[in-house]
Amino acid sequence: MAEQTPAIRHQTIIQPSKGWFSLQLGALWHYRELLYFLVWRDIKVRYKQTALGVTWVILQPVVSMVVFTFLFGNLLGVPSGDVPYPIFSYAALLPWNYFASSINKSSTSLVMNTNLVTKVYFPRMVIPISSVLSGLVDFGFGFLVLIGLMIYFRIPPTWTILFLPAFLFLAMLTALGFGFWLSALNVRYRDINYLVPYLIQIWMYLTPVIYSVTLIPEQYQFLLALNPMTAVVGGFRWALLGSYLADAQAPVDVIIFSFLISLLVLITGAVFFRRTERTFADVI
Numbered sequence: 001m002a003e004q005t006p007a008i009r010h011q012t013i014i015q016p017s018k019g020w021f022s023l024q025l026g027a028l029w030h031y032r033e034l035l036y037f038l039v040w041r042d043i044k045v046r047y048k049q050t051a052l053g054v055t056w057v058i059l060q061p062v063v064s065m066v067v068f069t070f071l072f073g074n075l076l077g078v079p080s081g082d083v084p085y086p087i088f089s090y091a092a093l094l095p096w097n098y099f100a101s102s103i104n105k106s107s108t109s110l111v112m113n114t115n116l117v118t119k120v121y122f123p124r125m126v127i128p129i130s131s132v133l134s135g136l137v138d139f140g141f142g143f144l145v146l147i148g149l150m151i152y153f154r155i156p157p158t159w160t161i162l163f164l165p166a167f168l169f170l171a172m173l174t175a176l177g178f179g180f181w182l183s184a185l186n187v188r189y190r191d192i193n194y195l196v197p198y199l200i201q202i203w204m205y206l207t208p209v210i211y212s213v214t215l216i217p218e219q220y221q222f223l224l225a226l227n228p229m230t231a232v233v234g235g236f237r238w239a240l241l242g243s244y245l246a247d248a249q250a251p252v253d254v255i256i257f258s259f260l261i262s263l264l265v266l267i268t269g270a271v272f273f274r275r276t277e278r279t280f281a282d283v284i
Contacts, residue, residue, distance in 0.1 A: 027123045034122055038130035042105070043137055057138040058145055061093045068093075068210045078211050083241050087149045091240045092209040092233045094146055095171045098139045099229060100200045102172075106131040106179030107196050110187050110280060118281045125273060128179040132172055139168070146240070160242035167235035174228050174262040180269030184276045187284050208233055213254060221254055228265055231258035 028035070047054065065086055072078040073085030080088035106128040110117055113127055150157065186192035207229045216224060224230045234255045 028125060028129070031122050031126055035126050035130055035133075038126065039134045042130060042134035046134070054138075054141050057141050061090060061097050061142055062145060064093055064097075065090045072210050078215070080212070081241070083155060084153050087146075087153055087155065088237070088241070089210055090146060090149060091237050092207075094139065094142050095168070095232050095236045096204060096207065096209050096229065097142065098135050099171055099175050099232065100204070101138060102132045102135045102175035103178055103182065103200060104196060105135065106175065107182035107186055107192055109179070110183045111190070111193075111284065114284050117284055124277045124280055125180070125270070128183045128273075129176065132176050132179055135175075136172075150240075155241070157240070158242040160239050162239075164236070164239040167232060167239055170235065170259065170262060171232045173266050174232060177228075177262065177266035177269040180273040181265070184273045184280075187276070187280050203227075203229070222257075225254045225257040226261060228258055228262035231255045231262060234258075 068089045069086045073080065073089070078085065109127045109131045110124065117124060117127075182192055182196060206224075207227055208224065213221060213224055213230070213234065231254075
């Protein structure tokens with residue numbers, strides 16, 4: 001009687017990453033289809049069963065622009081260079097709203113996907129990344145309004161607009177860095193849910209969205225440089241309006257230092273997220 005060959009059993013062993021700087025970025029590419037699915041799901045859910053649909057996305061920055069123009073442009077006379085204040089403020093509101101929306105969504109993304117986190121293995125970084133990427137659709141609709149404003153006020157784009165994708169990418173990286181931090185902390189400390197709205201509201205007034213950096217005394221401008229969104233907002237204005245800003249242009253050294261802060265937040269956020277990822281399924 002012939003001997004039977006024992007069946008070979010295959011085992012998949014999932015081990016946590018070793019070392020503080022083992023980010024396993026290659027795994028994100030392996031799960032790119034999951035990332036695409038999560039982004040598409042967020043977009044569908046956002047506009048599902050809404051009567052006005054994408055109109056809500058456009059209304060928020062437009063209404064804010066009108067209010068800021070009346071209060072700061074007309075009543076307080078905030079300088080805006082050689083451009084009308086409405087487009088001066090909207091050019092900053094566009095990236096700011098994208099950032100604020102991405103922070104709101106990414107900070108709660110892990111908690112909102114509890115079933116996925118606890119039952120399926122995949123790089124958890126995919127979840128906050130999808131929240132940041134899905135906001136690009138809203139940004140796109142808002143950008144169409146900006147084009148309309150530039151046409152209405154007869155402000156032709158200059159060569160500096162070629163740098164706009166770079167500053168949009170910087171806005172994404174900045175949002176992603178804070179998204180890593182807040183989403184990981186929110187798993188253990190649900191107080192983050194209540195803290196983020198207040199943080200964003202205060203943060204906007206600490207960012208040169210409705211005013212120019214040049215309004216701040218020179219000896220205190222370094223404080224704005226500590227704000228990573230200063231580089232994003234100042235860069236957007238420069239890329240879109242360029243030479244029209246005149247005395248309302250942010251100093252280059254402030255933008256560069258703010259850019260370095262953004263990179264620091266991204267790197268430390270990614271490392272912190274990866275180090276705490278192994279405990280998400282246990283405490284979420």
